[in-house]
Amino acid sequence: MNQLNRSYYGHLNVWVFLALFLTGCATAPKPAAINPAASKTPVYTGLNIIQGPTSQGAEPRKDKITHLVLHYTAGTLPSSLDILQGKDRAHKVGVHYVLTDEPNPRIIRMVPESLAAFHAGKSGWADTTSLNQRSIGIEIINLDGNVHSYSAAQADMLFTLCSDIIRRYGIRPENVVGHSDIAVGRKVDPGSLFPWPKLASLGVGAWPLPEEVKANLAKPRTLPPAEIRQLLTVYGYHLEAGDAGLKLGLEAFQRHFRPSRIDGLADPESLAILQALVRRYRSEDLRKARLQRKV
Numbered sequence: 001m002n003q004l005n006r007s008y009y010g011h012l013n014v015w016v017f018l019a020l021f022l023t024g025c026a027t028a029p030k031p032a033a034i035n036p037a038a039s040k041t042p043v044y045t046g047l048n049i050i051q052g053p054t055s056q057g058a059e060p061r062k063d064k065i066t067h068l069v070l071h072y073t074a075g076t077l078p079s080s081l082d083i084l085q086g087k088d089r090a091h092k093v094g095v096h097y098v099l100t101d102e103p104n105p106r107i108i109r110m111v112p113e114s115l116a117a118f119h120a121g122k123s124g125w126a127d128t129t130s131l132n133q134r135s136i137g138i139e140i141i142n143l144d145g146n147v148h149s150y151s152a153a154q155a156d157m158l159f160t161l162c163s164d165i166i167r168r169y170g171i172r173p174e175n176v177v178g179h180s181d182i183a184v185g186r187k188v189d190p191g192s193l194f195p196w197p198k199l200a201s202l203g204v205g206a207w208p209l210p211e212e213v214k215a216n217l218a219k220p221r222t223l224p225p226a227e228i229r230q231l232l233t234v235y236g237y238h239l240e241a242g243d244a245g246l247k248l249g250l251e252a253f254q255r256h257f258r259p260s261r262i263d264g265l266a267d268p269e270s271l272a273i274l275q276a277l278v279r280r281y282r283s284e285d286l287r288k289a290r291l292q293r294k295v
């Protein structure tokens, strides 16, 4: 056990007693024992990763890993670690990694990547539902990522961890998502202050090409609600029916891609960004969707 681990476990009991907050993200187990050797061998470069407490919120993985899901815990490190151990049998929770909020953030591993962790809950993205089986989940310590900025140190460490996972599993940019993307109207993490643009500029996650957004804005079009719904759906969002469902979908989209105003309204800038995103990552899916509608 190294120095960090001794320090970490030495504080754990104190943390448990200090656990006063519920994590907002973590909405919901006995864990399978962690067996790092059973997982696809991670090759971390320059990361400060320690083995944390195991989580009950995990099960054997049956599907290939194709998605990466980001969260904030809505709690302090002690309270978050307590909840994420998933001891509440009625509320199964678990996650692969927790990124701390310390000046020199650490990554705490709770569930091996070979297991599916219960971090996504009811969820859907494009043709995938129930993302737990197909994803790696990362929880970041932040009380509210819609209010409190993520530190530069957290963003740097997040980039290194995410890019390593993305490389090992060949995860596509558009499948690097926030909990709010895959649980529309139910979740708001990792929040409007999450550093999506910075991560995308370094190759982690999707982002529209600026020149395409600019070109779209130069020729703004008003789109009927059915077409906006189709663009959001083709990009990945699972929407409830009706105007209310569309508004929630636009809010989730804005929280990720246009966080300066999250109001669920289809303003020209939001539409320009959405169209540029679909064109960059989902043009073939859009072509198929349009063909199906004509049939």
Ligand SMILES: [Zn+2]
Residues within 6 Å of the ligand: 025, 026, 070, 071, 072, 119, 179, 187, 189
């Ligand atoms: Zn979450």
